Amino acid sequence: MSRDELERIAFDLFARRGFSETTVDMVADEAGVARRTFFRYFHSKNDVVWGSFDEHLDKLRARLASVPARTALAEALRVCIVEFNQVPPAELRRHRKRMQLILTVPELQADSALRYSAWKDVVAEFAGARLGEPSGSLRPQVVARCALGAAIAAYEHWLASPGSALTSALDEALRFCLSGFAGAEREATRRSRTAAPAGARGRREGRGPAG
Amino acid sequence: MSRDELERIAFDLFARRGFSETTVDMVADEAGVARRTFFRYFHSKNDVVWGSFDEHLDKLRARLASVPARTALAEALRVCIVEFNQVPPAELRRHRKRMQLILTVPELQADSALRYSAWKDVVAEFAGARLGEPSGSLRPQVVARCALGAAIAAYEHWLASPGSALTSALDEALRFCLSGFAGAEREATRRSRTAAPAGARGRREGRGPAG
DNA sequence: AGTATTATGACATCGAGTGTCATAACCAGT
DNA sequence: ACTGGTTATGACACTCGATGTCATAATACT
Numbered sequence: 001m002s003r004d005e006l007e008r009i010a011f012d013l014f015a016r017r018g019f020s021e022t023t024v025d026m027v028a029d030e031a032g033v034a035r036r037t038f039f040r041y042f043h044s045k046n047d048v049v050w051g052s053f054d055e056h057l058d059k060l061r062a063r064l065a066s067v068p069a070r071t072a073l074a075e076a077l078r079v080c081i082v083e084f085n086q087v088p089p090a091e092l093r094r095h096r097k098r099m100q101l102i103l104t105v106p107e108l109q110a111d112s113a114l115r116y117s118a119w120k121d122v123v124a125e126f127a128g129a130r131l132g133e134p135s136g137s138l139r140p141q142v143v144a145r146c147a148l149g150a151a152i153a154a155y156e157h158w159l160a161s162p163g164s165a166l167t168s169a170l171d172e173a174l175r176f177c178l179s180g181f182a183g184a185e186r187e188a189t190r191r192s193r194t195a196a197p198a199g200a201r202g203r204r205e206g207r208g209p210a211g
Numbered sequence: 212m213s214r215d216e217l218e219r220i221a222f223d224l225f226a227r228r229g230f231s232e233t234t235v236d237m238v239a240d241e242a243g244v245a246r247r248t249f250f251r252y253f254h255s256k257n258d259v260v261w262g263s264f265d266e267h268l269d270k271l272r273a274r275l276a277s278v279p280a281r282t283a284l285a286e287a288l289r290v291c292i293v294e295f296n297q298v299p300p301a302e303l304r305r306h307r308k309r310m311q312l313i314l315t316v317p318e319l320q321a322d323s324a325l326r327y328s329a330w331k332d333v334v335a336e337f338a339g340a341r342l343g344e345p346s347g348s349l350r351p352q353v354v355a356r357c358a359l360g361a362a363i364a365a366y367e368h369w370l371a372s373p374g375s376a377l378t379s380a381l382d383e384a385l386r387f388c389l390s391g392f393a394g395a396e397r398e399a400t401r402r403s404r405t406a407a408p409a410g411a412r413g414r415r416e417g418r419g420p421a422g
Numbered sequence: 423a424g425t426a427t428t429a430t431g432a433c434a435t436c437g438a439g440t441g442t443c444a445t446a447a448c449c450a451g452t
Numbered sequence: 453a454c455t456g457g458t459t460a461t462g463a464c465a466c467t468c469g470a471t472g473t474c475a476t477a478a479t480a481c482t
Contacts, residue, residue: 023437034462039439109328110321117320136371141364142384149356157349173353180391234468245431247471256469 074178285389
């Protein structure tokens with residue numbers, strides 16, 4: 001009994017009976033496995049739905065790190081987040097089902113606050129670097145939470161509108177909400193340029209009106 | 212045994228032993244009341260901490276409704292949200308403790324997603340009216356989620372920096388994140404003005420180009 | 423007083439999650 | 453193939469939050 005198989009069986013039951021109405025015992029029984037074994041594969045019932053979200057997150061961090069410094073903060077976030085949420089067509093159906101559970105089942109909605117936190121911190125780290133502030137300070141946190149909010153809104157829009165494209169919704173939502181952060185970044189860049197001699201900050205010169 | 216008294220006893224125990232380490236039985240025992248009675252006063256253990264959040268929310272809705280139409284969306288939200296979070300000095304200590312629990316205890320962080328949802332919907336309703344869109348559509352939802360994100364970031368900043376003022380943090384965070392929405396509102400206003408005669412869009416009639 | 427309503431308490435039960443221990447499956451090395 | 457050690461599994465007991473049920477105590481109404 002592999003973790004993947006267990007997840008599949010669980011999803012089947014969730015689809016047939018609903019998430020809350022499906023007990024861990026049912027999943028274990030259906031899989032022909034002891035209840036205790038289920039909890040060795042998954043830390044919790046909610047974990048089944050979230051799958052390998054945490055590992056996936058490293059890709060977002062890496063992708064953000066690879067963005068050239070001349071790309072504006074808002075654009076970098078938008079492009080990377082859209083990319084991060086690109087799902088291979090073969091998995092689209094399962095992804096949709098997964099997100100529908102996460103965004104509609106109360107237990108999972110609640111759990112999401114914890115899961116998204118790691119996502120948010122990745123974005124805050126990037127924003128902090130760009131704004132020249134610690135990632136835990138107010139503005140990077142605001143940027144990260146706004147990006148997160150926009151992404152969730154986009155997901156809900158996608159689920160509510162059959163036929164809509166997730167990536168378009170994400171792009172539109174992020175464009176809409178991040179457009180206000182350009183000024184702050186311009187100022188941060190100016191600050192860092194006067195503080196450090198040219199060239200000290202890698203490849204960054206010549207991007208904008210401040211030059 | 213009043214609800215208030217029970218809440219006080221519970222907070223005492225939470226402070227002394229931590230939230231997770233305090234069982235409902237302990238609170239009930241300490242209050243000299245049956246476990247079942249506790250659950251009649253509070254729907255759940257988490258409910259104790261959240262207090263009367265839901266009722267408080269009506270005030271935000273009313274306050275938003277009272278904002279003159281000429282005030283910009285971003286400014287209206289900022290002012291109302293800052294006001295909404297104004298706490299009388301006598302309750303500041305308890306409010307701080309409450310928010311510290313909510314923002315640091317995992318169980319409560321998780322629960323927050325559900326509680327904030329009502330808050331978010333109040334804001335989305337207002338934003339939807341201003342943007343000339345249903346409150347459930349993408350942009351009002353993005354505005355609301357961004358405002359929510361900014362408010363939470365402000366709260367975390369406030370808790371992390373002793374001596375800082377909550378209202379200043381909220382004002383700064385909201386100013387920072389909502390500044391980008393001005394363009395969208397301008398356009399919506401222009402649209403509605405060409406579609407309906409002046410004055411019609413005061414508080415709700417003619418809520419769309421479909422007329 | 424007597425009666426209806428409501429609040430409380432004493433159960434019982436469910437379901438998620440955890441700790442513990444015995445045993446079964448597996449994988450070396452010889 | 454046998455042995456010894458590691459790891460996966462299962463059986464069991466337990467905690468704790470939450471809910472349902474029913475009897476009884478407190479209260480309000482007339």
